[in-house]
Amino acid sequence: MTDTLTQIVMGTHRAGAGATASTYRRLWREYMRPHAPLFALAIGLMLVVAATTTYTTLLLGPAIENMFPGETSSGMSRLVPGLDRVAPGAGGGEASFAAILWIAGLAAISFLILAAATWGHIVLVVNIGERIVAEMQSRLYAHIVQFDLARLGSIHSGRLTSSFLNDTNVVRRSVSTAVTEIFKNGVTAASLILVLFLTNWQIALIATIVLPLLVGVLRQLGKRLRKLTRNRLVEAGTMTSIMMESLDGIRIVKAYGQEGREIARMDVAIRRRQRLEARAQRVQQIIGPVTEALSSLTVPAIIVYGGWLAMNDALTAGELVVAIAAAMRAYPPLKSLSRMQLVLTEGMTAAQRVFAILDEPPSIVEAPGARAIETVRGEIVFDKVSFAYADGTPALRNLSLRVAPGQKAALVGPSGAGKTTVLNLIPRFYEASEGRVLIDGVDVRELSFASLRSHLALVTQESFLFDDTISANIAYGKEGASTAEVLEAARNAHAEDFIRALPDGFDTRVGEHGMRLSGGQRQRIAIARAMVRGAPILLLDEATSALDTESERAVQTALARLMEGRTSLVIAHRLSTVMDADVIFVMQDGRVVEEGRHAELLSRGGLYARLFHTQFAGGAQTPPVPSEA
Ligand SMILES: Nc1ncnc2c1ncn2[C@@H]1O[C@H](COP(=O)(O)OP(=O)(O)OP(=O)(O)O)[C@@H](O)[C@H]1O
Numbered sequence: 001m002t003d004t005l006t007q008i009v010m011g012t013h014r015a016g017a018g019a020t021a022s023t024y025r026r027l028w029r030e031y032m033r034p035h036a037p038l039f040a041l042a043i044g045l046m047l048v049v050a051a052t053t054t055y056t057t058l059l060l061g062p063a064i065e066n067m068f069p070g071e072t073s074s075g076m077s078r079l080v081p082g083l084d085r086v087a088p089g090a091g092g093g094e095a096s097f098a099a100i101l102w103i104a105g106l107a108a109i110s111f112l113i114l115a116a117a118t119w120g121h122i123v124l125v126v127n128i129g130e131r132i133v134a135e136m137q138s139r140l141y142a143h144i145v146q147f148d149l150a151r152l153g154s155i156h157s158g159r160l161t162s163s164f165l166n167d168t169n170v171v172r173r174s175v176s177t178a179v180t181e182i183f184k185n186g187v188t189a190a191s192l193i194l195v196l197f198l199t200n201w202q203i204a205l206i207a208t209i210v211l212p213l214l215v216g217v218l219r220q221l222g223k224r225l226r227k228l229t230r231n232r233l234v235e236a237g238t239m240t241s242i243m244m245e246s247l248d249g250i251r252i253v254k255a256y257g258q259e260g261r262e263i264a265r266m267d268v269a270i271r272r273r274q275r276l277e278a279r280a281q282r283v284q285q286i287i288g289p290v291t292e293a294l295s296s297l298t299v300p301a302i303i304v305y306g307g308w309l310a311m312n313d314a315l316t317a318g319e320l321v322v323a324i325a326a327a328m329r330a331y332p333p334l335k336s337l338s339r340m341q342l343v344l345t346e347g348m349t350a351a352q353r354v355f356a357i358l359d360e361p362p363s364i365v366e367a368p369g370a371r372a373i374e375t376v377r378g379e380i381v382f383d384k385v386s387f388a389y390a391d392g393t394p395a396l397r398n399l400s401l402r403v404a405p406g407q408k409a410a411l412v413g414p415s416g417a418g419k420t421t422v423l424n425l426i427p428r429f430y431e432a433s434e435g436r437v438l439i440d441g442v443d444v445r446e447l448s449f450a451s452l453r454s455h456l457a458l459v460t461q462e463s464f465l466f467d468d469t470i471s472a473n474i475a476y477g478k479e480g481a482s483t484a485e486v487l488e489a490a491r492n493a494h495a496e497d498f499i500r501a502l503p504d505g506f507d508t509r510v511g512e513h514g515m516r517l518s519g520g521q522r523q524r525i526a527i528a529r530a531m532v533r534g535a536p537i538l539l540l541d542e543a544t545s546a547l548d549t550e551s552e553r554a555v556q557t558a559l560a561r562l563m564e565g566r567t568s569l570v571i572a573h574r575l576s577t578v579m580d581a582d583v584i585f586v587m588q589d590g591r592v593v594e595e596g597r598h599a600e601l602l603s604r605g606g607l608y609a610r611l612f613h614t615q616f617a618g619g620a621q622t623p624p625v626p627s628e629a
């Protein structure tokens with residue numbers, strides 16, 4: 001359980017050096033290759049950018065040679081198409097204003113093409129990035145929602161939320177800008193360097209001699225940045241967790257006057273992230289000055305050496321200008337290339353976190369060839385079931401019980417006895433470590449999730465509602481539930497009256513977690529949701545605990561009607577609500593210690609009798625007469 005995923009999300013995991021390369025390959029294979037046509041288009045535009053950049057640089061050669069004729073011709077005028085038609089004899093040692101105008105016109109057109117291609121390229125690249133992040137978020141969300149409860153319980157939901165929102169965006173920025181910028185600047189720099197080599201290879205050598213140095217610096221910076229990025233993303237997760245937790249528990253925070261403590265807790269995380277961010281920026285931005293410094297060494301060297309060559313007639317003025325211009329124009333793409341390398345590192349670090357979540361196999365899976373059962377009679381059997389939660393404390397010990405089809409069975413017992421755990425094992429929220437859970441004699445592990453869960457209706461101990469309308473919350477129980485069904489369920493759950501009294505009736509939005517309703521109202525909506533499902537097996541965990549006696553009695557009557565012909569497993573602390581059960585299982589320490597009907601258990605004088613007498617001691621409540629079941 002405490003494994004790579006938890007380590008990566010918590011930042012205690014150290015990925016090996018090979019991880020970045022394999023992450024990059026995977027990103028390409030799964031997320032970028034599907035957009036290969038768009039990438040091809042982007043690369044095409046990028047080639048246009050590189051070509052026009054190079055061409056506009058090259059045009060300086062013929063321009064100079066036509067301004068200052070008389071030099072030995074370098075043949076650079078051949079680069080200008082149509083020049084001999086516009087200005088016959090241009091480049092042949094004669095000054096020609098027509099040639100200069102023609103070259104200037106070509107330069108203007110090239111620059112316009114360059115601008116248009118740059119715009120198209122950026123738009124495309126941003127688009128690809130958005131598609132990639134969308135795909136990644138879809139997969140991530142689907143995977144997280146399908147995690148089992150044990151897995152979800154081991155990582156704070158804030159950390160998963162942060163990965164979903166934050167990590168994916170770091171990946172996007174990295175992929176969309178870095179990848180294509182790297183191509184664009186790589187091609188531009190390469191072609192300018194090629195121009196240098198074609199102009200004069202000695203000058204080219206001087207200009208490129210510093211490149212290996214740059215690569216070495218980048219390696220070192222990348223290593224530092226990887227670690228900083230990892231910690232930054234972990235800190236973002238911490239911040240999200242704190243935010244979610246303090247807002248979820250805002251009433252407790254306020255009631256206990258702990259706003260200051262929460263603010264301080266968040267401040268620590270914010271400051272830590274800020275420091276990491278600042279350090280990462282220092283690392284990333286150092287690459288600009290480094291390339292600047294390198295170019296400050298090479299450009300003067302080219303001037304000196306090129307000047308010396310020119311003075312000895314080994315280089316024309318046009319060639320010298322082109323060489324210097326090419327060297328100077330090659331540096332910004334080289335600079336950006338280096339910075340993008342670091343942005344890429346950042347993205348791969350974030351992608352590793354995303355992949356760690358995506359690679360986490362569900363621990364509870366459908367068996368190969370899991371089957372569906374169409375109709376269920378509703379027999380529930382626990383056969384020597386043992387179970388422990390992740391921390392290892394046993395919650396169920398060798399527990400056996402049987403609920404016959406159509407029976408109303410009750411689980412009672414002290415808090416922590418394992419009642420909720422029994423209910424958790426039926427829909428396979430958790431997996432029994434030993435023994436079997438059977439429905440109609442079929443091991444739940446042999447059934448498909450969809451089939452198994454379609455036969456169950458669950459009301460949990462905490463009634464959870466979605467931030468939606470009341471009718472949507474009730475209709476959640478059954479796909480395509482009609483208005484009439486929702487209404488009937490609400491009526492049976494004794495909820496119709498209070499719903500009608502609300503300003504928007506069934507269309508009232510209940511707020512986050514159903515905050516705008518009272519506890520008892522929430523519980524009745526939850527019951528209505530289970531009623532609408534119409535499943536043959538009902539699992540009710542303290543379903544009526546938040547209701548006043550009168551409502552409870554009314555809901556009990558409705559539930560009794562609902563339970564007719566269905567199997568129900570009901571947990572109740574208030575024993576008055578289960579006195580009429582067909583069978584009562586009394587649990588203690590993960591075991592069934594007594595079982596039978598109310599009267600039998602009472603006369604046995606064991607745990608049940610004790611619980612019963614404690615509840616009705618002192619005449620605070622009169623034990624109600626069990627109704628005829
Ligand atoms: N998600 C969990 N992770 C770890 N331990 C858990 C978890 N849920 C419950 N437990 C432990 O398992 C034991 C049984 O819990 P369970 O919720 O089944 O009790 P219960 O009988 O429903 O109690 P109550 O009447 O208070 O609801 C308890 O000791 C509890 O601490």
Ligand SMILES: [Mg+2]
Pocket residue numbers: 419420421461541
């Ligand atoms: Mg419980």
